[in-house]
Amino acid sequence: MFSGLWELSHCDPIFFFVDGGDVSRILALHMARIYDSAKSTLALRHRKRFLLAQLKLHPDSMRASLVERFSRCGKANCHCHHGGTKHGPFYYLTQCLAVGKVNKFLLKAARQQQAARRAIEHYRQLQEQLEELSQINAELLRREESLGDD
Numbered sequence: 390m391f392s393g394l395w396e397l398s399h400c401d402p403i404f405f406f407v408d409g410g411d412v413s414r415i416l417a418l419h420m421a422r423i424y425d426s427a428k429s430t431l432a433l434r435h436r437k438r439f440l441l442a443q444l445k446l447h448p449d450s451m452r453a454s455l456v457e458r459f460s461r462c463g464k465a466n467c468h469c470h471h472g473g474t475k476h477g478p479f480y481y482l483t484q485c486l487a488v489g490k491v492n493k494f495l496l497k498a499a500r501q502q503q504a505a506r507r508a509i510e511h512y513r514q515l516q517e518q519l520e521e522l523s524q525i526n527a528e529l530l531r532r533e534e535s536l537g538d539d
């Protein structure tokens with residue numbers, strides 16, 4: 390019951406809401422940062438070369454978010470139904486696949502949660518480097534420069 394595609398009302402990398410009801414917290418998400426484009430063309434080219442030298446694809450990279458969630462159980466007489474604290478935290482790996490489509494499942498073991506955190510961080514770093522490279526290339530084009538070093 391914890392896996393598969395879940396229909397969500399909203400699936401945006403920045404403002405991402407899990408299916409309402411219980412308290413959810415986003416622990417990791419992806420945002421596009423805007424990089425300084427006021428540098429000289431030479432400085433942009435240096436930065437580009439540096440980025441390309443730094444680029445590293447970690448085999449365990451993963452585009453996903455880790456969602457921490459507290460919830461009520463099925464027992465009507467449990468404290469969680471009578472003003473007591475909810476159960477949790479439970480950690481869900483979530484992946485936005487398309488608008489309104491999310492792959493989501495529970496990560497039960499701490500070792501899985503750690504692996505997910507690392508994989509998400511590797512992806513985030515790579516994405517950040519690619520984003521900066523992309524913005525540099527756009528700025529070079531805007532300046533009517535060639536994209537290469539020539």
Ligand SMILES: [Zn+2]
Binds near residue numbers: 461462
């Ligand atoms: Zn309970």
